[in-house]
Amino acid sequence: MFSGTLVTSGQGIVEIAATGPRTELGKIGKQAKAEPTMLQTETRRIVRLLAITGLGACCVVVVAFALTRDPITFANVARAIGAFERKLVTPGRFDKFLGGDTSALTDPEAKGLAAFMDAGCVACHMGPTVGGTMYQKLGLMKPYPTKDEGRFQETKNEADKFFFKVPSLRNIDKTAPYFHDGSLPQLEDAVKVMVEYQTAKGKFSDEELQNVLAFLKSLTGELPGDYIKEPAALPPSKTTPKPDPS
Ligand code: HEC
Secondary structure, three states: OOOOOOOOOHHHHHHHHHOOOHHHHHHHHHHHHHOHHHHHHHHHHHHHHHHHHOOOOHHHHHHHHHHOOOOOOHHHHHHHHHHHHHHOOOOOHHHHHHOOOHHHOOHHHHHHHHHHHHOOHHHOOOOOOOOOOOEEEOOOOOOOOOOOOEOHHHHOOHHHOOEEEOOOOOOHHHOOOEOOOOOEOOHHHHHHHHHHHHOOOOOOOHHHHHHHHHHHHOOOOOOOHHHHOOOOOOOOOOOOOOOOOO
């Protein structure tokens, strides 16, 4: 029943939730109320269908929204954004390199990667995402001047003082300003602070710095045009609420 509307894009997900099989989903909803086990069976059927079409489990959540009474909640919006972001990947030359094509990086970029590894940046910015997998102390080698106590504010655990999420460095050239407080406008400044406060190396030579910057810029990938295309507005139904900009 969903075959016509299932496409592997963010817009596809929105369509499933909001248009296309709305009547089908409505039917499922009504039947589910009358017969509670039916929802489970239906959900399993949808999961199978999504698996076949390659859409993955995250969409199930979105489909599930359409079955609930009040789908537009803060938590559901957060889930939908999460589902969107998990599929928002930007492969680039670095992935070719990771895939074994050593010519995918230029000479300065490859030297920059070597300097990045030698300086120990990979202790924190690790894996294919080049970070994003842990919290670490900002100011590991010497105190970093910031009033923000980081994760400690959430956990009240002394050991978490000045711990921040280690950001992924994918597309880092495109995501200025840097750090938790956006205090550093230039990538170069962020790298200088990192080598000084986070590593035993303390300082990059001018050449190393330029190479590391070249490497970091090589982490910029291609944007998936179709996936991030603005979705076409859906025609309003009788029950669509009027826009309320207040
Ligand atoms: C001990 C862990 C650790 C090491 C080692 C480390 N970093 Fe970081 N890095 C962090 C943390 C934590 C942040 C987030 C700081 C913040 O939000 O204020 C960060 C932030 C950054 C940023 C800014 C990212 C953004 O989106 O704002 C860059 C660029 C960066 N690091 C590059 C490097 C480089 C280059 C090295 C090696 C010289 C390095 N890091 C070594 C933990 C580390």
